[in-house]
Amino acid sequence: MKTLLKIIGAIIVLILIYAVIAVLAFSKDYHYEKSIVINAPKEKVWTYVGSLKGYNQWDPFSKADKNIVITYSGDGDKVGDSYHWKGDKNVGEGEQAITEIVPEQKMATKLHFIAPFEGDMKANFVVTPEGSGTKVTWMIDNELNAMMKIMKPMMNSNMDKMFSQGLGDLKKLAEK
Numbered sequence: 563m564k565t566l567l568k569i570i571g572a573i574i575v576l577i578l579i580y581a582v583i584a585v586l587a588f589s590k591d592y593h594y595e596k597s598i599v600i601n602a603p604k605e606k607v608w609t610y611v612g613s614l615k616g617y618n619q620w621d622p623f624s625k626a627d628k629n630i631v632i633t634y635s636g637d638g639d640k641v642g643d644s645y646h647w648k649g650d651k652n653v654g655e656g657e658q659a660i661t662e663i664v665p666e667q668k669m670a671t672k673l674h675f676i677a678p679f680e681g682d683m684k685a686n687f688v689v690t691p692e693g694s695g696t697k698v699t700w701m702i703d704n705e706l707n708a709m710m711k712i713m714k715p716m717m718n719s720n721m722d723k724m725f726s727q728g729l730g731d732l733k734k735l736a737e738k
Contacts, residue, residue: 595701596725602736614638622728627653
């Protein structure tokens with residue numbers, strides 16, 4: 563019994579040490595990005611990347627709730643256009659608005675999360691020629707609070723899974 567308590571105590575101490583190191587050492591600035599090369603012309607890829615309605619055809623986050631409600635403001639392809647989503651506990655509620663468009667090159671957006679937590683994040687979608695195909699780079703930037711710094715390795719793992727799924731779905735759509 564004493565050995566088990568020592569092991570549990572050691573695990574708790576290691577977790578606390580990690581938490582302190584994470585809070586002190588990890589930057590508050592969070593950046594994650596992932597790219598994929600799609601065997602399709604830039605113009606075709608842009609139809610799925612350069613508008614909010616196109617993005618929502620391959621967005622992995624909203625697919626977590628089959629009953630999600632999405633309401634658009636504008637056509638979804640101009641600065642200021644946005645959409646509001648409301649879903650279950652897996653998806654939450656929030657808004658995404660276009661902040662910058664460079665046709666067939668870049669779309670920048672601001673995400674505002676309402677539930678289950680309040681927060682803001684920036685996303686960028688960059689499209690560039692790559693050989694005979696098109697490279698799409700999806701980036702997010704966020705500011706981490708202390709708890710999020712502790713969870714950063716889990717966030718990276720989740721972002722990798724979701725970005726891989728989304729970019730894979732984009733590739734399938736654009737290569738049809």
